[in-house]
Amino acid sequence: MANTNILKEYEKRSKTLAKLIEELAQDNEQNVLKTKASKNDYYMKLDGIYRNLSDGTEFRHSYSDIFIILSSIDNKEDGGSIDIVAENIYGLYQYAITKTNTVLSKKIQKLYDHVNLDVARINYVKAIDKRYMVSGKKINVSLKDTEAKLNSTKEELDEYVEKVDNAQKESITILGIFSAVILAFIGGMTFTSSVLSNINSVSIYRLLMLSIIIGFVFINSVWILLDYIKHINRKMSGRGWSLILINVILIVAFVLTCFAYGNNWLDRENNMTERKNQVQVTTNLK
Numbered sequence: 001m002a003n004t005n006i007l008k009e010y011e012k013r014s015k016t017l018a019k020l021i022e023e024l025a026q027d028n029e030q031n032v033l034k035t036k037a038s039k040n041d042y043y044m045k046l047d048g049i050y051r052n053l054s055d056g057t058e059f060r061h062s063y064s065d066i067f068i069i070l071s072s073i074d075n076k077e078d079g080g081s082i083d084i085v086a087e088n089i090y091g092l093y094q095y096a097i098t099k100t101n102t103v104l105s106k107k108i109q110k111l112y113d114h115v116n117l118d119v120a121r122i123n124y125v126k127a128i129d130k131r132y133m134v135s136g137k138k139i140n141v142s143l144k145d146t147e148a149k150l151n152s153t154k155e156e157l158d159e160y161v162e163k164v165d166n167a168q169k170e171s172i173t174i175l176g177i178f179s180a181v182i183l184a185f186i187g188g189m190t191f192t193s194s195v196l197s198n199i200n201s202v203s204i205y206r207l208l209m210l211s212i213i214i215g216f217v218f219i220n221s222v223w224i225l226l227d228y229i230k231h232i233n234r235k236m237s238g239r240g241w242s243l244i245l246i247n248v249i250l251i252v253a254f255v256l257t258c259f260a261y262g263n264n265w266l267d268r269e270n271n272m273t274e275r276k277n278q279v280q281v282t283t284n285l286k
Contacts, residue, residue, distance in 0.1 A: 006055050013049050017061055018069045020045055021115070024088040025073045025080030033088050039095045046092065050107045061111060067118045074122055082119045089115050179225070208257045216250045219243070 020042065026032055033039050050059055070082045089112045096105035223243050 006053055006057070009053055010059065013059055014062065014065055016045070017049050018065065020049070021066075021069050021085055021089075022073060022080070025082065025085045033091050039092065042092055043095055043099070046096075046108060046111075047101065047104055050104055061114070063114055066111075066114045067121075070115065070118050070122060074126075082122060086112070086116045086119045209254060209261075212250050212254045212257065216247065216254075219246055219250075 023032055024042070033042065052058055070085065073080055073085065074082050089108070093105065093108045093112050096108045099105065220243070
């Protein structure tokens with residue numbers, strides 16, 4: 001039972017000391033030790049706290065409690081300043097050494113040492129946190145700058161690749177058009193020379209049908225080549241109606257040629273022309 005009462009008494013004094021430290025955390029404008037009377041008042045409070053307990057044992061403040069109290073003050077926005085706590089306790093120590101109670105002055109000195117040590121430790125940790133925070137911000141800024149540069153480089157690379165791709169397509173297009181033109185010219189010249197060289201030895205119907213077939217194959221081949229070039233360049237094929245019109249004309253011409261061959265239209269005209277020539281020759285002889 002006695003131990004329980006002693007423990008309660010110790011806890012009560014510890015809470016009283018914590019409250020006193022919180023009061024001593026006020027800033028300079030609210031300095032609680034600005035008068036001699038206030039200094040003496042707090043001195044007497046400390047004297048009541050540090051007196052021996054009811055069983056005669058000495059009261060000693062807990063070092064861990066001091067750190068907890070100072071950390072709580074530092075974390076509160078309106079809790080005051082832990083640096084002011086150290087200054088005020090040092091002021092109480094200066095006041096205590098003028099008194100005759102040397103035991104109390106030594107205890108206040110020990111309290112000041114513990115408070116000052118914890119204040120230095122808390123400020124050191126805060127400085128490290130601030131340093132890392134600043135370094136973290138710099139790293140974030142550096143990462144963002146690097147990311148922006150990478151994105152810019154990627155965009156430039158994409159543009160370059162697109163330009164190279166377009167240049168290749170243009171080269172293929174130019175070569176394809178040139179090849180188509182050469183093929184058309186050579187094919188046209190070959191076809192024309194072939195027609196002219198065999199115009200007297202081949203039936204006119206066969207000559208016309210062969211010419212139409214060759215022209216049909218040649219025109220569609222060139223068109224397919226040009227259409228493939230457009231497909232490589234991802235361009236839509238235009239004027240497809242012109243190819244259809246040409247093919248329709250060639251087919252109609254082929255059908256008419258076949259029909260003329262079946263009815264001997266051209267042979268009749270040739271026979272009539274030959275007869276007229278024979279009659280004219282006979283008349284001239286007479």
